[in-house]
Amino acid sequence: MMTGAQLLVKALEQEGVETVFGYPGGAIMPVYDALVDSRLDHVLVRHEQGAVLAADGYARASGRVGVCIATSGPGATNLITGIANAYLDSVPLVAITGQVPTALMGTDAFQEVDIFGMTMPIVKHSFLVRDVEDIPRVVGEAFHIASEGRPGPVLIDLPKDITNSSTSQPPLFEVKSKALGGPDPDQVKTACGLIRSAKQPVLYAGGGVGIGRAVDAFRDYAKASGIPVVATLKGLGALPTRDPAFIGMLGMHGNQAANEVVQAADLLICVGARFDDRATGKLDGFAPRAKVVHLDADPAEISKLRHADAALLGDLSQSLASLPTGLSLEPWQRWCAERKHARQWRYDAPGEGIYVPDMLRQVSLADPELIISCDVGQHQMWVAQHCHFNRPEQHLTSAGLGAMGFGIPAAIGAQFADPGARVLTVSGDGSIMMNIQELATINRYQLPIKILLVDNSSLGLVRQWQQLFHGERYSEVDLSDNPDFVAVAKSFGIPGFRVERRTQVAAAIDRLLQSEGPMLAHVCIDPMSNVWPLVPPGQTNDVMLEEQSA
């Protein structure tokens, strides 16, 4: 005989799970009791949001399903932001929540919330288990659903009487993995015709290239076809960002050349991207002359926002392999290269203050294999613009949800996924405070995570928008009463140091990256620093504001 909790743990082990992130509490206690006898490594975070975001970072860095555990009520609601984050970025995640006993469900019992109902719009699927013998089947289905096709989060809500009840162990449920098929031949024929007749095609890479394990196929096709490449925030690394064929990131804070190339295109070959508003700007002015070939694993993305003239549904690698090569695109390639050259980033900023784009570029060059997790805000855009990525898994960013507080937990997850990896978090003084308690997790497990805290004493991106679009009416963006971050880190057992001048940057990068254990570099910058260029909200990508000279 086994309890439901033991059955759950056994099912997780059978799924190959090695690491789970979580936080115990009343309704989930049977599971924590079963964990004592398990070979699963449980990582104790200090807030459930840290658990789910760490599981998210684990999944992004490893390609495996991330697992987090929380109790009912507040434990479960604290997972919601992270579940939404995984949903919007298509991250394979299984979130396990305790629930009050079934007899108490619906009575407003202590720590009871309908987490099954609350999370419905932000899960790929969810289960409320009412029979202990369903546990192995549910776990099997949850892992299958989380990782198949377009990945996403799956919730398993487990009432306490179910995890406490005993059963003779039923046979463990085995899911046959369902491979995605290839594209429809008629659509392939249409796509091939469009590509062969295009004079100015662009490959538009999204997060699906990495998620769909189609990086090799994408690179092969980009090389064989000679079609210039742009990427979304999540598509960075689909082609190494230093590859000559890579024009840049498109969109609101993208590279001007990338936006110009897309706006001039007569064909967009969209590979695992979804025409997100931050990438397209005003939708009806996006790539206005282009026809669209859309490659995706998710049928619901086809023609959702932009009509697809050809839709290649299914495995991206198979779809890419079906597209024509040997194209004659010389004038177009030359024009794109010229735009790229004309719009290349400049790092010769005047003044003595620290110029973050140049600092981030130097960090990235100092260790090209760094895994960089970001928080959300100006620093996130600077990372996307100025760091180099050789593969998508190097860049962990909360793209769809834009969840401040993502950076440190995601770095923790990535470090557990690959203990030998060198992991850096780039954070801001607003974001870092959203999950600062996870410094305790870094210290607890002595994770050698480096933290580059870019501190402008304000909520920089909101302040920038207030400056540009709200007539400099600054509202609740001043964070000049921040704590002493070096002292904060020290109190968590993490050494740190402060960087205030441009002349200190090179030595600071060296010190940060060469440190044995965790380290925080607290970098103080001009509060009025802005991210450039910028497509104003509601405008097309033709309209990019440039840095306004002082």
Add this chain to the structure above:
Amino acid sequence: MNHTMKLTIRRVEGAMIRALGLIERRGFAVTSINASENQPSHELELIIGLRSADRSIDVLARQIEKLFDVCSVSLQQQNEPAIRLEESMAC
């Protein structure tokens, strides 16, 4: 535009609310609904009247089809004048 969608869903916890929630969240108003159980299969058949000023019913159908408790989706389009979404969802 008004539409009629026929859904067959598994009779499992949350299946109906999941489908109806998705319909409203994706910008459609439910104008009528009729549910009946198919006895042999224990599936639930829903005939749902829908209205949206500007959203694609085909995209909605594909979004619903992705739900794991949905067995089948079919559409029947009606050519009645559409009203604005805000009016249709007045509450």
